[in-house]
Amino acid sequence: MNAITTITSTTVPLNAENVDTDQIIPARFLKATSREGFGKNLFRDWRYENDDESTPRNDFVLNDPAFHGRILVGAKNFGCGSSREHAAWAIKDYGFDVVVSSFFADIFKNNALNNFLLPVTVSETFLSEIFKAIKSDPSTTCTVDLAAQSITLNKKNGPALSEKFEINHYKKTCLLNGYDDIDYLLSMKEEIAAFENKRITSNI
Amino acid sequence: MPKTLFEKIWDPHVIKTIPDGPSILYIDKHFIHEVTSPQAFKGLEQRGLNVFRPDQVVATADHNVPTLNQHLPIKEELSRIQVDTLQRNCSKFGIELYGLGHPFQGIVPVIGPELGITQPGMTIVCGDSHTSTHGAFGTIAFGIGTSEVEMALATQCLMQHRPKLMRINVQGKLNKGVLSKDIILYIISRISASGATGFAVEYAGTAIRALSMEARMTICNMSIEMGARCGMIAPDEITFNYIKGRPFAPRGEDWTKALATWKTLFTDEAAKFDRELYIDASDIEPMITYGTNPGMGIGISGNIPGMHEIEEKEKSSFEKSLRYMGLEAGAGIKGKKVDYVFIGSCTNSRIEDLRMVAAFVKGKQKAADVQVWIVPGSKQVEQQARAEGIDKIFADAGFLLRQPGCSACLGMNEDKIPAGKYCISTSNRNFEGRQGPNARTFLASPLTAAAAAITGSVSDVREMM
Numbered sequence: 028m029n030a031i032t033t034i035t036s037t038t039v040p041l042n043a044e045n046v047d048t049d050q051i052i053p054a055r056f057l058k059a060t061s062r063e064g065f066g067k068n069l070f071r072d073w074r075y076e077n078d079d080e081s082t083p084r085n086d087f088v089l090n091d092p093a094f095h096g097r098i099l100v101g102a103k104n105f106g107c108g109s110s111r112e113h114a115a116w117a118i119k120d121y122g123f124d125v126v127v128s129s130f131f132a133d134i135f136k137n138n139a140l141n142n143f144l145l146p147v148t149v150s151e152t153f154l155s156e157i158f159k160a161i162k163s164d165p166s167t168t169c170t171v172d173l174a175a176q177s178i179t180l181n182k183k184n185g186p187a188l189s190e191k192f193e194i195n196h197y198k199k200t201c202l203l204n205g206y207d208d209i210d211y212l213l214s215m216k217e218e219i220a221a222f223e224n225k226r227i228t229s230n231i
Numbered sequence: 232m233p234k235t236l237f238e239k240i241w242d243p244h245v246i247k248t249i250p251d252g253p254s255i256l257y258i259d260k261h262f263i264h265e266v267t268s269p270q271a272f273k274g275l276e277q278r279g280l281n282v283f284r285p286d287q288v289v290a291t292a293d294h295n296v297p298t299l300n301q302h303l304p305i306k307e308e309l310s311r312i313q314v315d316t317l318q319r320n321c322s323k324f325g326i327e328l329y330g331l332g333h334p335f336q337g338i339v340p341v342i343g344p345e346l347g348i349t350q351p352g353m354t355i356v357c358g359d360s361h362t363s364t365h366g367a368f369g370t371i372a373f374g375i376g377t378s379e380v381e382m383a384l385a386t387q388c389l390m391q392h393r394p395k396l397m398r399i400n401v402q403g404k405l406n407k408g409v410l411s412k413d414i415i416l417y418i419i420s421r422i423s424a425s426g427a428t429g430f431a432v433e434y435a436g437t438a439i440r441a442l443s444m445e446a447r448m449t450i451c452n453m454s455i456e457m458g459a460r461c462g463m464i465a466p467d468e469i470t471f472n473y474i475k476g477r478p479f480a481p482r483g484e485d486w487t488k489a490l491a492t493w494k495t496l497f498t499d500e501a502a503k504f505d506r507e508l509y510i511d512a513s514d515i516e517p518m519i520t521y522g523t524n525p526g527m528g529i530g531i532s533g534n535i536p537g538m539h540e541i542e543e544k545e546k547s548s549f550e551k552s553l554r555y556m557g558l559e560a561g562a563g564i565k566g567k568k569v570d571y572v573f574i575g576s577c578t579n580s581r582i583e584d585l586r587m588v589a590a591f592v593k594g595k596q597k598a599a600d601v602q603v604w605i606v607p608g609s610k611q612v613e614q615q616a617r618a619e620g621i622d623k624i625f626a627d628a629g630f631l632l633r634q635p636g637c638s639a640c641l642g643m644n645e646d647k648i649p650a651g652k653y654c655i656s657t658s659n660r661n662f663e664g665r666q667g668p669n670a671r672t673f674l675a676s677p678l679t680a681a682a683a684a685i686t687g688s689v690s691d692v693r694e695m696m
Contacts, residue, residue: 044548045424045524049662054641058295058309060269060316062377072664077650102548104425107458107524108662109641110360111267112376133428133460134360138376155544195392197252209378212386213280215246215255219388222246222257 030205031145034124035170035181037096040161041088046101047108048135052117054109065113066120093165100157100169101128106135115139125171127178129154140198141208147171147178153190156180173202233499236465237396237431240371240496244354246388253390259353260287261383262339263326265317266294266643267358271381272320284387285325289348292317292330293338295643298606298633301331310644324384335478337609337635340364340452340577344444345611347477351466351493356383361577361659363454366463367447368470369496371431373461394460395429395505398498400436403512408693410587411446412579412657412676414438415453416518416528418510424526428458430506433498438512439464444473445583452578453659456525465497517692520661520674521564522552527661529564531679531691537561555663556671557651564689569653569673572597572684573666575606575633576640576658579677582615584657588681589621591692597629598687604646605630606638630684642667655683 056068074089076082083090099118105128106114115138118126126139127147139146149157160167160182170179176199180188194202201208212219234242241256248254263271268290275282282288295310305311314331321328329335335346340361343349351369356362360374379389401414419426432454439447447464454462471490474480481489516530529535538560541549553560558567574580574588585607597603605625607613613635616622622632639646640658647667648654654672657680661672673689682692 042547043551044545045526047524047660047662049641049660049665053664053668054294054643057266057643058313060313061273062270072668078668104428104458107424108360108455108660110358110374110376112270112358112378115376130425130428132425132458134374134376134455138378141376141378195252197249207378208390209274209278209382209385212255212382212388212390215388216283216386218246219255219257219283219386223387226243 029143031124031143031173031202033170033172033174034097035168036098037094037166037168038098038100038127038157038161039088039094039096040100040158042102042158044102045104045107048106048111048114049108051106051114052111057111057113062116064120065117066122069117069121094161097123098125098127098169098171099123100154100161101126102154103128103130105131106139107132110134112138112142115142115144119144127154127157127169140202143202145171145173145202147192149178149190149192153188156188173199233501235396235498235502235504236369236433236463236496237371238502240352240354240369241393244371253392255388256354256391258287258356258383258387258389260289260343260348260355261387262343262355262357262362263288263290263380264294264339264357264359265292265313267377268320268380269313269316270377271384272324274381275384280385282324282326282384287387288326288384289343290317290321290326290328291336291339291342294637294641296331296636297644298636298638298646301634307645334610337611338577338580338637340448341581341608341612344368344448345477345609347474347480350474350480350489351470351496356389360455361452363459363462364448364452364577366451366454366461367444368474369463369466369493371461371463374455394431396433397427397430397506397508398433398435398504399508399510401434401438401510401512402436403438405438405512406516408517408678408696409515410676410678411442411449413515413518414512415450416520416525416674417515419453419457419526420518420528422457422508424456424524425458426526427454430459432459432462434462434464435498440467443583444469445581448581449578453525456659466493517676517679519564519679519689520672521556521558523555523661523663525659525661525674527552528674531565531689534563535560565691567653567689569601569655569683569688571648571652571654572601572603572680573606573639573654573656573658574677574680575604575608575638577608577637578659579657580606580608580612582612584677585612585616585621586619588677589624591678591681592628592630592685593624595628595685597684601684601687603630603684604633604639606633606646607635609635639666641665642670655680655689
């Protein structure tokens with residue numbers, strides 16, 4: 028996987044709470060046996076009228092030419108519901124590298140991290156500042172610096188706003204270097220087998 | 232040092248904890264199904280890896296299987312490819328598969344317990360968020376993504392952060408017509424669809440202890456709907472009696488040994504939780520959801536919140552939700568016409584659910600313009616229903632007993648609710664489009680769903696008992 032470093036981009040604002048993974052990628056599109064191509068159906072039922080690609084819904088942000096970029100800005104409880112990793116695949120495949128929200132659902136956050144899609148948790152105040160700034164000027168950019176654990180809103184009319192975000196040291200190292208959890212676990216195989224033997228003999 | 236039920240299971244499963252990082256958690260049982268596993272197997276193949284402990288993995292086909300004519304080849308090509316891929320992967324990697332036509336086939340969170348695979352003290356995972364169901368047996372059980380399915384297949388371990396701990400105490404006696412489904416819908420309506428995110432939740436209290444295993448599973452099943460990492464209930468005599476004699480339950484000396492361990496699995500008196508909630512069971516009435524997340528629920532006699540009761544920043548999401556549902560803020564929901572009734576899903580498709588519905592509808596007729604689908608959770612549930620004559624009661628009432636699968640809970644197979652139609656459903660999610668594009672879902676208990684099947688509208692089952 029490609030390592031994440033610093034990303035500066037315009038953003039796509041999706042100001043709705045409790046965006047669940049059924050909206051991100053509806054169940055009927057989970058029938059593939061590979062990880063590729065899910066971006067086409069990202070937010071399928073919010074993007075098109077009556078499931079018809081020839082009738083995009085003008086009121087949905089992905090269909091608004093004013094908004095594009097590598098950073099998706101969501102609202103509270105983003106990614107709730109089903110454990111489908113297809114949701115993270117779809118967002119990444121569409122072209123996003125970062126999702127910003129004030130609160131992520133648990134499983135989605137893990138899935139995103141496992142796909143080098145960086146979930147950035149910001150305060151409610153910072154989030155509403157981003158939404159306000161993009162609304163007044165869609166060309167406003169944000170800079171996400173993983174090494175510094177900071178997100179900066181590069182406001183057009185006023186000083187830039189910055190905030191730190193949390194990420195544990197282990198995961199940060201993985202993302203900066205392009206390591207998978209599975210690589211780490213595979214390196215632990217002997218310890219895992221030893222643990223199993225100990226459990227059998229101590230009859231836990 | 233006093234410990235919680237969670238800690239008594241978590242601690243001995245941790246192989247190592249990385250400083251400022253996750254723990255390596257050993258997984259006892261890993262269930263897989265056709266939808267979230269193909270990419271994981273592909274990953275193993277690309278890395279040239281084998282399944283590390285195939286004996287600890289169990290597979291079934293549930294998410295996109297048809298629920299009629301299961302003896303015929305699956306018509307829908309992509310579904311058929313997924314089911315065939317599962318079969319191929321299981322035979323290649325030596326994994327037991329309870330596929331279509333197998334007497335043990337069914338929805339994962341239904342078959343694990345009914346086969347006795349799910350046992351107290353275990354860690355259990357599956358690429359399905361409703362894996363929390365197994366927590367009813369005093370296990371740590373949670374849903375995972377496909378990358379984690381690959382990790383668990385390759386190493387029988389996962390990298391996990393220890394969640395915070397919450398205990399929800401439900402005390403007292405349930406009112407007439409109120410089921411465990413109503414308890415969990417009530418809890419979620421109180422704490423919201425994100426209220427337990429980051430927590431493992433233990434359900435306790437006299438009202439929980441009085442529930443059967445199947446009713447307990449319904450509660451743990453929906454833990455994820457408030458964001459919880461997992462839900463759990465300490466095992467007791469009800470648990471042990473349920474497990475005893477099931478196909479994969481320990482026997483003889485093994486049973487005695489296992490039982491001695493299981494009996495230690497409870498939260499010690501002085502153990503501490505990060506958060507505790509107290510709920511009076513007698514406050515709960517039959518529940519129904521009106522919106523597009525499971526936290527948007529009310530008592531059946533209540534009204535949808537008025538706009539003035541909603542926080543400013545939540546108003547646009549709330550309005551969008553009601554617009555989707557075709558409902559008015561501040562209005563009641565009783566009497567609202569329904570088009571479909573779906574009794575099924577890993578939340579409420581077990582034999583007790585079917586028995587309860589059958590007892591209620593015996594001698595009654597469904598409303599003329601309502602379609603009623605009863606989808607058993609497993610082949611065993613279906614067989615049992617037929618053996619008890621429940622299928623005949625349903626047929627007489629105009630209900631259709633179908634074959635096992637996830638069905639209209641998520642509409643991955645043909646069982647979809649048409650656009651704009653209302654479905655009262657015993658499943659777990661009322662998200663937009665969950666049961667089919669633009670379908671509208673009311674979540675409720677099996678009894679409340681059965682009442683609507685008879686009257687053709689959202690009804691208070693207490694008035695019909």
